Amino acid sequence: MPKDGFKVFSRVNFPVRWLVLATVSSALLLVVIDMAVLYTALPDLTRDLKASASDKLWIMNAYPLTVAGLLPGAGALCDRFGARRPFLSGLWIFGLASLLAAFAPSAEVLIGGRVLLAVGAALMMPATLAIVRRSFSDRRERALAIGVWAAVAAGGAAFGPVVGGALLEFFPWGAVFLINVPITVLAFILARKVGPAGGGHADRPFDAAASLQVMIGLVGVTYAIQAAGDDLSLPPDVWVAGGTGALFLVLFIRGQRRSTAPIIDFSLFRDPGVSLGVLAALMSTIALVGIELALSQRFQLVQGLTPLQAGLSIVPIPLAACVAGPLAGLLLMTFGAVRVLWFSLALAGLGIMAHLAGTDADAGLIAQAGTFVMIGAGIGAAMTAASTAIMAGASARSAGAAASLEEVSYELGGSIGIALLGSLLAAVYSASLELPAGVIAGEEALDGIDAALSVARAQGGEVALALVDAAGTAFDVAFRTVLTVAAALLFATSAAIALTGARRRI
Numbered sequence: 001m002p003k004d005g006f007k008v009f010s011r012v013n014f015p016v017r018w019l020v021l022a023t024v025s026s027a028l029l030l031v032v033i034d035m036a037v038l039y040t041a042l043p044d045l046t047r048d049l050k051a052s053a054s055d056k057l058w059i060m061n062a063y064p065l066t067v068a069g070l071l072p073g074a075g076a077l078c079d080r081f082g083a084r085r086p087f088l089s090g091l092w093i094f095g096l097a098s099l100l101a102a103f104a105p106s107a108e109v110l111i112g113g114r115v116l117l118a119v120g121a122a123l124m125m126p127a128t129l130a131i132v133r134r135s136f137s138d139r140r141e142r143a144l145a146i147g148v149w150a151a152v153a154a155g156g157a158a159f160g161p162v163v164g165g166a167l168l169e170f171f172p173w174g175a176v177f178l179i180n181v182p183i184t185v186l187a188f189i190l191a192r193k194v195g196p197a198g199g200g201h202a203d204r205p206f207d208a209a210a211s212l213q214v215m216i217g218l219v220g221v222t223y224a225i226q227a228a229g230d231d232l233s234l235p236p237d238v239w240v241a242g243g244t245g246a247l248f249l250v251l252f253i254r255g256q257r258r259s260t261a262p263i264i265d266f267s268l269f270r271d272p273g274v275s276l277g278v279l280a281a282l283m284s285t286i287a288l289v290g291i292e293l294a295l296s297q298r299f300q301l302v303q304g305l306t307p308l309q310a311g312l313s314i315v316p317i318p319l320a321a322c323v324a325g326p327l328a329g330l331l332l333m334t335f336g337a338v339r340v341l342w343f344s345l346a347l348a349g350l351g352i353m354a355h356l357a358g359t360d361a362d363a364g365l366i367a368q369a370g371t372f373v374m375i376g377a378g379i380g381a382a383m384t385a386a387s388t389a390i391m392a393g394a395s396a397r398s399a400g401a402a403a404s405l406e407e408v409s410y411e412l413g414g415s416i417g418i419a420l421l422g423s424l425l426a427a428v429y430s431a432s433l434e435l436p437a438g439v440i441a442g443e444e445a446l447d448g449i450d451a452a453l454s455v456a457r458a459q460g461g462e463v464a465l466a467l468v469d470a471a472g473t474a475f476d477v478a479f480r481t482v483l484t485v486a487a488a489l490l491f492a493t494s495a496a497i498a499l500t501g502a503r504r505r506i
Contacts, residue, residue, distance in 0.1 A: 042056060097119070210262075228242075276386075290483075320380060434474070
C-alpha cells in the first residue's frame with residue numbers, strides 16, 4: 001500500500017480529491033444523520049422499549065453530548081497521527097455500535113449503543129474536515145469542497161427524520177441503525193485506497209489529562225442544562241453536575257492557555273472570523289435541532305401523519321440546505337464570510353416566523369414548503385460560511401484542532417438544542433395541558449403528548465377524545481414557543497455578527 005493514497009492514481013488523470021470528498025462526505029452523512037434519525041422513530045421505540053420521558057431525552061442526547069465531549073481530544077489525535085488513522089478507526093467503531101443499537105432490548109442498552117456510536121463519530125468528524133483541507137490546495141476548490149462538506153452536515157442533520165420515516169414505513173425502528181453498517185464498510189474500503197496518508201506531527205504531544213477535563217466539563221454543563229429543563233426546581237444533581245462541569249472547563253481553559261501544544265488553540269479566537277463562525281455554528285445547530293424535534297412530533301402526534309409522511313413533510317429543509325451550502329461556498333469569495341453569515345441566519349429566522357404565521361392561518365402545503373426552503377437555505381449557507389471562516393483562521397499544523405473546534409460547536413449545539421428546546425417543549429406542554437374531568441392516570445398524561453395518547457387509548461370513550469384534543473392544544477402552545485425561541489436566537493446571532501463585522505470592518 002503506498003504511503004500516500006494519491007499515488008494510487010498518479011498515472012492517470014483522475015480527480016482523486018473529489019473521490020476523497022465523496023468518501024468522507026458519506027461517513028459524515030452517517031454521523032450527522034444519527035443526530036436526528038430517531039426523531040421520527042421516537043414514538044415507536046418509546047412504545048417498544050417502554051421508555052420514560054427522561055429515557056427519551058437521554059436516547060436523543062447521549063449521542064451529541066458524548067461527541068461534543070470527545071471531539072477536542074479527537075482533533076488533537078488527528079494533528080498528531082494524521083487524519084486517516086482516526087478516520088478508519090472511527091468507521092469500525094461506528095459500524096459495530098450500529099449493530100448494538102439496532103438490536104437493543106431496552107432503553108438503557110440503546111443509550112449505551114448511542115454512546116459507543118458517539119465514540120466512532122468523534123474520531124471521524126475532525127478527520128473528515130482535516131482530510132478535505134489536505135486534499136484541496138486550490139483556494140476556490142477548497143471553498144467549494146467545504147461548501148459540499150457543510151451541505152452534507154446541514155442536509156444530513158435535516159435528512160435524519162426523512163431517512164428514519166422512510167425506513168420505519170417498512171422495517172422496525174432498529175433499521176435506522178442497521179443501514180449504517182454497509183455504508184461504513186464501503187467507506188472504509190475506499191478510505192484505505194484513496195485517503196491521503198500522512199499529515200500528522202509526531203512531535204506534537206497528546207494531553208490526555210486535558211482531553212479528560214474538557215470531556216467532563218462539557219458533559220457536566222450540558223447534563224445540568226437538560227436536568228434543569230426536566231425539573232425546574234433545580235435538584236442537587238443539577239448543581240453538582242453544573243458546578244463540576246464549570247470547574248473542569250475553567251481548569252481546562254487555564255491549562256490550555258499555558259500549554260505549548262494545546263488541544264484547543266484559544267488564540268484562534270483572536271481572529272474575528274473564527275469566533276463569529278463558532279457562534280454561528282452553535283446557534284444555527286441549536287435552532288435546527290429544536291425545530292426538527294418539534295416538527296416531527298407535531299406531524300405525527302398531533303396531525304396523525306405516519307413516520308414517512310412526517311419525514312417527507314420536512315424534506316424541503318435538507319434539500320434547500322444541500323443546494324445553499326455549495327452556493328454559499330462560491331458566494332464567500334465575493335461577499336465574505338461575515339455578510340453571508342448574518343444574512344443566512346436572518347433568512348432562517350424569517351423562515352421560522354413565516355412558518356408560524358402559516359400555521360396560524362392554516363396555510364397550504366406549498367406555502368409550508370416555502371417556509372422550510374427559507375429555513376434550510378439559511379441554515380445550510382450559515383454552516384458553510386461558519387466552516388470556512390473557522391478553517392481559514394487555522395494553520396495546516398492545527399487543522400485537526402480547528403476542525404474539532406468547529407464540530408464541537410455543531411455537536412454541542414445539537415446537544416444543547418435537544419436539552420434546552422426539548423426540555424422547553426416538554427415543560428410548556430405540561431404547564432399548558434388542562435386535563436378533562438374523569439381522566440384516569442392523569443399524571444402520566446403530563447409526561448408528554450405520546451404518554452397522553454397512550455392514556456387516552458387505554459381509557460376510551462368521550463373522556464379519551466377530550467384528552468386527545470387537550471393534549472394537541474397544549475402541544476401546539478409548546479410548539480409555537482420552541483419555534484419562537486429558535487427564531488429569536490437566530491435573529492440575535494445575526495444582529496451580533498452584523499454589528500461586529502461593521503465595527504471591525506470585516
